[in-house]
Amino acid sequence: MTGPSPDPMVAGDRQNTGRGRPGFKLDLARCVGCGACVLACRIENQLPMGVSWRRVLQVNQPRIGGGPTYHLSVACHHCENPPCVRACPSGALKKGPDGLVSLDSGRCIGCRYCEMACPFGAPSFDVDAGVMTKCHLCHHRLAEGSSPACVAACPTEALGYMPSHGGERAAGSKDEEERAEERQAEERQAEERQAEERKAFAPAAGIPGFGDPTGARPGYWVADPGGTIRSEWFLQLKALLGTEGEGPHDPA
Template identity: 40%
Template sequence: MKQMSFLVDVNLCLGCRSCQMACAANRGLARGVFWRKVNSIEYVNQGKIIKYYLTSACYQCENPECIRLCPQKAYRKRQDGIVILDSAKCNGCGICIHACPFEAPVRDPETGLTGKCDYCYTLLDRGLNPYCIDACPVQALHLLEKINGEETTDSTIVKILPGVPKIQLTRPSVRYRRLNMGRQIMRFPLPRRKEGFGGGGL
């Protein structure tokens, strides 16, 4: 069995949101609706705040809650593992929105119906990349393919990044390049705690 997924290199991501805007524009999303989002992630490591940008969309889970809980059976999984939503079956109940641990399904305020990233599967079927991949100016997004659940032997590819919630119950398929301290990772010393009251010295 094949499983398509995204490979994200946060060491390259600039936070420019080109992927996010390309997705919204080319998929004809309503104003303010995004199936792909870029967030700033911060965490503390050895007394420093580590910051990087993370682009994310549907995680194409191997055990997706959206498929399990949708009362309209509007979701299905293709043979390549991509979870797609049949908008003709969706009634906008929002159950999938609340069930997804990654908040991937999004309600369209104009139609009241739900939509989500489907890896632009109509492009994939023609041998083309999703819009987000081609829009990235630094090639921080790639496609990754797993066969029969076998993980890559590349030690630089990981399932989880520091500072990101460790949600593995649904078995998300997205993978990442291991975080390296480079020019795109900003490190700030933590401010020293003030002593006493009344604005004591640092």
């Protein structure tokens, strides 16, 4: 969790919107990694091959320990405090007052610093054009009242669009005490949910191969402002994977 940012652009964002920022959400229990989101984005935005604004990562693909494979559909999170914007030396990347992290390709010098800075590898280099490209949240579709192409195409409705989230933090209107209370409430809820999930597994307990041995059910996954991934299952999986196997590196 980042403190108040000294970055005037982001600080300005806080003052201007007070509503949080737009972003995607992904329900891991629903995502089967089918790739429809990737292709829908490609078609909608007429991306040439080699350029992709969305990817599907597979976590624990070898099913180590008998645990499940998770699929992570990842694109730009339009972070509250975007490392790509900070890394961009030409001012081509901007965090707009609407929360959108946008790229002015006319100003882009093709240095690819943003690509290196982004914890999600979201900016994608167009070799032919010699400039970066990235997700713009299908703002043309949003203007028509529809959702981004990747969200609209998701056949299991795992991928969602949030016009605004993280608002309570971005608004900066709450003091530390309120935030601490909220965090505690969230933690209590998470514990209750986990207890319920454990109960759901109870009938099959003790039988080899039943249930999820990591004890971690797929949960709701949103990248935090600043890029921290908050999720029990993720940490457990990461511990399980150890140094072996491939998983996305924890960007925190």
